[in-house]
Amino acid sequence: xxxxxxxxxxxxxxxxxxxxxxxxxxxxxxxxxxxxxxxxxxxxxxxxxxxxxxxxxxxxxxxxxxxxxxxxxxxxxxx
Amino acid sequence: xxxxxxxxxxxxxxxxxxxxxxxxxxxxxxxxxxxxxxxxxxxxxxxxxxxxxxxxxxxxxxxxxxxxxxxxxxxxxxxxxxxxxxxxxxxxxxxxxxxxxxxxxxxxxxxxxxxxxxxxxxxxxxxxxxxxxxxxxxxxxxxxxxxxxxxxxxxxxxxxxxxxxxxxxxxxxxxxxxxxxxxxxxxxxxxxxxxxxxxxxxxxxxxxxxxxxxxxxxxxxxxxxxxxxxxxxxxxxxxxxxxxxxxxxxxxxxxxxxxxxxxxxxxxxxxxxxxxxxxxxxxxxxxxxxxxxxxxxxxxxxxxxxxxxxxxxxxxxxxxxxxxxxxxxxxxxxxxxxxxxxxxxxxxxxxxxxxxxxxxxxxxxxxxxxxxxxxxxxxxxxxxxxxxxxxxxxxxxxxxxxxxxxxxxxxxxxxxxxxxxxxxxxxxxxxxxxxxxxxxxxxxxxxxxxxxxxxxxxxxxxxxxxxxxxxxxxxxxxxxxxxxxxxxxxxxxxxxxxxxxxxxxxxxxxxxxxxxxxxxxxxxxxxxxxxxxxxxxxxxxxxxxxxxxxxxxxxxxxxxxxxxxxxxxxxxxxxxxxxxxxxxxxxxxxxxxxx
Numbered sequence: 001x002x003x004x005x006x007x008x009x010x011x012x013x014x015x016x017x018x019x020x021x022x023x024x025x026x027x028x029x030x031x032x033x034x035x036x037x038x039x040x041x042x043x044x045x046x047x048x049x050x051x052x053x054x055x056x057x058x059x060x061x062x063x064x065x066x067x068x069x070x071x072x073x074x075x076x077x078x079x
Numbered sequence: 080x081x082x083x084x085x086x087x088x089x090x091x092x093x094x095x096x097x098x099x100x101x102x103x104x105x106x107x108x109x110x111x112x113x114x115x116x117x118x119x120x121x122x123x124x125x126x127x128x129x130x131x132x133x134x135x136x137x138x139x140x141x142x143x144x145x146x147x148x149x150x151x152x153x154x155x156x157x158x159x160x161x162x163x164x165x166x167x168x169x170x171x172x173x174x175x176x177x178x179x180x181x182x183x184x185x186x187x188x189x190x191x192x193x194x195x196x197x198x199x200x201x202x203x204x205x206x207x208x209x210x211x212x213x214x215x216x217x218x219x220x221x222x223x224x225x226x227x228x229x230x231x232x233x234x235x236x237x238x239x240x241x242x243x244x245x246x247x248x249x250x251x252x253x254x255x256x257x258x259x260x261x262x263x264x265x266x267x268x269x270x271x272x273x274x275x276x277x278x279x280x281x282x283x284x285x286x287x288x289x290x291x292x293x294x295x296x297x298x299x300x301x302x303x304x305x306x307x308x309x310x311x312x313x314x315x316x317x318x319x320x321x322x323x324x325x326x327x328x329x330x331x332x333x334x335x336x337x338x339x340x341x342x343x344x345x346x347x348x349x350x351x352x353x354x355x356x357x358x359x360x361x362x363x364x365x366x367x368x369x370x371x372x373x374x375x376x377x378x379x380x381x382x383x384x385x386x387x388x389x390x391x392x393x394x395x396x397x398x399x400x401x402x403x404x405x406x407x408x409x410x411x412x413x414x415x416x417x418x419x420x421x422x423x424x425x426x427x428x429x430x431x432x433x434x435x436x437x438x439x440x441x442x443x444x445x446x447x448x449x450x451x452x453x454x455x456x457x458x459x460x461x462x463x464x465x466x467x468x469x470x471x472x473x474x475x476x477x478x479x480x481x482x483x484x485x486x487x488x489x490x491x492x493x494x495x496x497x498x499x500x501x502x503x504x505x506x507x508x509x510x511x512x513x514x515x516x517x518x519x520x521x522x523x524x525x526x527x528x529x530x531x532x533x534x535x536x537x538x539x540x541x542x543x544x545x546x547x548x549x550x551x552x553x554x555x556x557x558x559x560x561x562x563x564x565x566x567x568x569x570x571x572x573x574x575x576x577x578x579x580x581x582x583x584x585x586x587x588x589x590x591x592x593x594x595x596x597x598x599x600x601x602x603x604x605x606x607x608x609x610x611x612x613x614x615x616x617x618x619x620x621x622x623x624x625x626x627x628x629x630x631x632x633x634x635x636x637x638x639x640x641x642x643x644x645x646x647x648x649x650x651x652x653x654x655x656x657x658x659x660x661x662x663x664x665x666x667x668x669x670x671x672x673x674x
Contacts, residue, residue: 014095014097014098014101015097017097017100017101017104037287038126038127038130041127041283041286041287041289041293042096042097042127042293045096045292045293045294046095046096046097049095049294055282056282057281057282057285057286060282060283060286061286
């Protein structure tokens with residue numbers, strides 16, 4: 001797991017309050033206990049604060065799975 | 080769960096949203112934890128708000144039960160006498176109204192000039208309906224003045240803009256609230272403080288009808304909980320402040336009154352402005368008290384005579400300045416003011432003192448003061464420690480009552496947990512030579528220290544260098560660190576060999592670390608260095624000055640025997656053959672001996 005993925009995973013663990021949570025690209029909301037629309041917003045906001053990025057209105061709700069979310073996030077990071 | 084690791088009330092505003100929720104989830108109901116039934120009605124999404132408010136109240140010792148009405152059903156719930164709201168029989172009713180919801184209504188409104196009146200009278204009407212059926216504490220959020228600027232800088236002066244409309248609604252609500260006994264939560268202030276650009280997150284309103292980003296919800300609901308709990312009798316009634324580097328820059332005992340930074344320097348200005356903020360609190364009836372490790376006479380002199388002090392002697396209900404432990408001193412202040420421990424906030428720049436007081440009195444608010452005094456005012460605003468009613472004549476009279484009393488406190492009750500606390504600090508002492516790194520601070524101590532200074536010999540820098548190189552001299556200083564941070568160099572000692580005696584030429588310690596057994600440690604290191612010099616006796620002298628009364632009995636306390644007087648100077652000696660090392664909870668590090 002890359003450094004970047006570990007940081008994303010840590011955000012997931014904090015937001016869903018589960019220190020053993022392991023993320024993978026195909027993972028979707030239905031695979032995670034507590035990933036409802038409410039916690040989704042918390043997740044997005046926490047990712048924004050952690051990585052100092054901003055998702056667009058479309059992106060906020062538009063990800064199909066964790067892989068897409070990470071790709072979108074990575075593109076926003078300074079290279 | 081360890082009570083000490085739980086955040087205090089002031090900290091709740093600073094927690095990330097998910098952390099607040101997760102902490103709240105870990106709280107289990109304790110016996111006697113009071114119940115609180117809260118109805119939450121909103122025209123914005125309320126789920127994050129409800130979760131966060133529940134967690135906040137649990138962390139503050141209450142057991143909330145929250146009824147969250149369906150989205151945007153404020154009117155139905157309040158107007159229908161058979162609604163869930165009234166069946167729930169709430170003790171608190173919160174109306175969480177969002178400026179974003181007004182936006183669309185205002186845009187469609189044909190009568191823009193009358194819009195403000197119509198919205199505020201509608202809200203006041205709802206309050207009256209609630210009042211007619213319930214005695215609940217009624218809490219109304221005011222509206223955030225929006226960012227739309229159709230007229231640029233003239234926007235606020237044009238009546239037909241949402242900006243001026245919202246401003247007028249907020250004013251009408253304030254006017255009506257006192258009449259109706261309604262508590263207004265100042266959402267507009269919160270949004271301004273955190274930055275409206277971030278607070279009014281358009282994406283979240285459009286996606287999920289979120290009136291604000293969850294990042295700011297902990298701060299908002301902290302203010303809501305303050306508003307509720309004040310109605311239940313909570314509230315800070317007294318601020319206990321430290322002096323050195325809290326009320327002014329510098330250390331009175333080391334720098335002297337004329338070198339303190341108050342007002343005249345950049346940093347001094349920051350302290351002076353903080354004093355103005357404290358004076359505002361005093362004017363509204365919050366008591367101020369001083370708890371300082373200092374000499375009482377010196378403190379009195381500064382409070383009465385320093386030309387740049389904003390806060391004066393008369394502004395304080397109690398002034399306790401001595402070199403005893405602050406926990407016992409706070410017990411003395413409490414006894415004098417006769418207030419519960421949860422009525423106090425303690426402001427001190429020193430991590431050691433904060434940690435001690437937090438351990439000793441978990442009910443007392445002990446915020447983490449910034450290392451930069453320029454942050455104090457805005458931090459206090461965010462922590463919202465002083466939620467409260469307006470000052471009564473009685474509040475203001477209270478101060479005069481305390482002032483009439485004697486200011487000097489006698490310590491009757493002693494705090495007993497100090498030894499345990501000190502033992503768990505993980506203190507580490509580094510015994511250092513007078514090298515080029517240590518010398519500037521050693522020089523400062525030698526030149527400036529007045530109080531914990533046995534001989535007050537003002538060696539010059541050249542003298543110190545010479546002493547450091549002399550084979551018949553042992554010169555060292557002590558740097559102290561603990562789990563709370565590095566205290567820097569806090570003691571310095573010079574021993575001169577004279578036959579089989581090691582004469583203590585200089586012994587200086589920073590008063591900040593008094594009562595942490597550094598004195599005991601210093602004697603132990605002195606004994607060792609004296610032996611290395613080939614001596615059999617330590618000989619100490621106390622040369623009295625007007626300022627060093629604090630160490631008058633230090634040598635006898637450390638087991639030295641009286642060995643005569645030379646004028647006013649008292650001489651003491653310690654036979655190294657009889658000296659026994661004590662068990663001291665400080666780990667000693669010494670550099671490798673130079674060969």
